[in-house]
Amino acid sequence: MTTNAGAPVWNNDNSLTVGSPILLEDYHLVEKLANFDRERIPERVVHARGISAKGFFEVTHDISQLTCADFLRAPGVQTPVIVRFSTVIHERGSPETIRDPRGFAVKFYTREGNFDLVGNNFPVFFIRDGMKFPDLIHAFKPNPKSNVQEYWRVMDFFSHHPESLHTFTFLFDDIGVPQDYRHMEGSGVHAYTLINKAGKVHYVKFHWKPTCGVKCLLEEEAIKVGGANHSHATQDLHDSIAAGNYPEWKLFIQIMDPDHEDRYDFDPLDTTKTWPEDILPLQPVGRLVLNKNIDNFFAESEMLAFNPALVVPGIYYSDDKMLQGRLFAYGDTHRHRLGPNYLQLPVNAPKCAHHNNHHDGYMNFMHRDEEINYFPSRYDPTRHAERPPIPPVVISGRREKCSIEKQNDFKQPGERYRSWAPDRQERFIRRLVDSLADPRLTHEIRAIWVSWWSQADKSLGQKLASRLNVRPTM
Numbered sequence: 001m002t003t004n005a006g007a008p009v010w011n012n013d014n015s016l017t018v019g020s021p022i023l024l025e026d027y028h029l030v031e032k033l034a035n036f037d038r039e040r041i042p043e044r045v046v047h048a049r050g051i052s053a054k055g056f057f058e059v060t061h062d063i064s065q066l067t068c069a070d071f072l073r074a075p076g077v078q079t080p081v082i083v084r085f086s087t088v089i090h091e092r093g094s095p096e097t098i099r100d101p102r103g104f105a106v107k108f109y110t111r112e113g114n115f116d117l118v119g120n121n122f123p124v125f126f127i128r129d130g131m132k133f134p135d136l137i138h139a140f141k142p143n144p145k146s147n148v149q150e151y152w153r154v155m156d157f158f159s160h161h162p163e164s165l166h167t168f169t170f171l172f173d174d175i176g177v178p179q180d181y182r183h184m185e186g187s188g189v190h191a192y193t194l195i196n197k198a199g200k201v202h203y204v205k206f207h208w209k210p211t212c213g214v215k216c217l218l219e220e221e222a223i224k225v226g227g228a229n230h231s232h233a234t235q236d237l238h239d240s241i242a243a244g245n246y247p248e249w250k251l252f253i254q255i256m257d258p259d260h261e262d263r264y265d266f267d268p269l270d271t272t273k274t275w276p277e278d279i280l281p282l283q284p285v286g287r288l289v290l291n292k293n294i295d296n297f298f299a300e301s302e303m304l305a306f307n308p309a310l311v312v313p314g315i316y317y318s319d320d321k322m323l324q325g326r327l328f329a330y331g332d333t334h335r336h337r338l339g340p341n342y343l344q345l346p347v348n349a350p351k352c353a354h355h356n357n358h359h360d361g362y363m364n365f366m367h368r369d370e371e372i373n374y375f376p377s378r379y380d381p382t383r384h385a386e387r388p389p390i391p392p393v394v395i396s397g398r399r400e401k402c403s404i405e406k407q408n409d410f411k412q413p414g415e416r417y418r419s420w421a422p423d424r425q426e427r428f429i430r431r432l433v434d435s436l437a438d439p440r441l442t443h444e445i446r447a448i449w450v451s452w453w454s455q456a457d458k459s460l461g462q463k464l465a466s467r468l469n470v471r472p473t474m
């Protein structure tokens, strides 16, 4: 055993004293306590509770006609990945059986840099503009006075946002509490853009489907599982990988020609909408296999940093406003949570050669032995990389703050509700009624909700109205 500076530690049991008082010159004691005092870093502001695992992504179907992304170049190509699953709202040590979306974030360490697909288990999101994200999270987080999550705050906030109905048909559905991380789907949620060598562009949505199927916990099961083990999903993931029972997901894409963007009765770049699979079918692309547990939770899960802004040539963003908002937020939060050099941390660093002139700053540990730290220079061979194809679309318009035109907030939630068997509908209604029955909610707020659900599905609205004793407003 040594100190951090490498000097031998000859006694790690007793502090250095003269009589009883401890001497400040006990360097090892001071260093040990000081290190311990600083062990924690800020937890993620959302998705604080989670776990990661490593593995690979393998292309199974040729989509090189759609994208020039190197890691998608041909069937059989494998790329190392790290995946982090999470819950969204509660703190780092919270139970894993709560009703909450689950994060499903995949970092592909490609030869052209890291591609982060930072998605959720639901294919849609509550809102369509990142401006509202902090408010949404505040409403779901514990009441700042009581520090308890209270659904009257949730239902109050969302009573201003009918675009959230579709995501509530996932949150209050059985899949609102997945059985564990292995038995859930994943989705990139946003429309992304794939671009091929010739510059031809397609919009795509990414979907992960678990090969072992989707399973959920109903209320009584969740109470039992969570009561016995508040880390059951973390343990399940760890134990299955340790036992050689490797979790696997198939990756599918839905493909849309951007020229057809206006053909639909919804806006394809709206995160509150799914793309109908009968018109835009799921096309297989590859498989994700998690075959290695992490060695160290802090280094490989706490300090793991995803960012939807990390794309590679052949994959680009879309004009989805939520995605655009996220492009700023992640690097920003990582600089706060992990420091400006978070991309040097081994788990975040690309596995390919990388170079630029951003340097120094707190906790920089890159050893650079060079005199040219500017660009361009006739003494340094560094050149621009080859220009990747980017969407050629011409953008013009007035500066304005406005919502999208085709909101169509009620059709998809209604269709989803009607697709369920009666017992599933009944459980959904019960969860809605439970949250709307909160005594802090006013009659007005309940009536708004009933009117919205009536617009999604008339019979659903009638059932809610009668159970909540609210007169339907339409």
Ligand code: HEM
Pocket: 043, 044, 045, 046, 047, 050, 084, 085, 086, 102, 103, 104, 105, 118, 119, 120, 125, 129, 130, 131, 133, 187, 188, 189, 190, 271, 304, 305, 306, 322, 323, 325, 326, 329, 330, 333, 334, 337
């Ligand atoms: C503009 C809207 C959004 C903002 C501002 C935002 C912000 C954040 C922030 C600050 C974190 C914590 C990151 C960290 O400390 O490591 C985070 C994590 C995360 N977000 Fe978002 N988010 C937004 C929308 C979304 C959406 C729509 C999804 C799903 C498609 C999503 C999925 C995730 C996931 C999966 C994580 C956890 C990543 C991990 O495992 O480390 N977020 N988000």
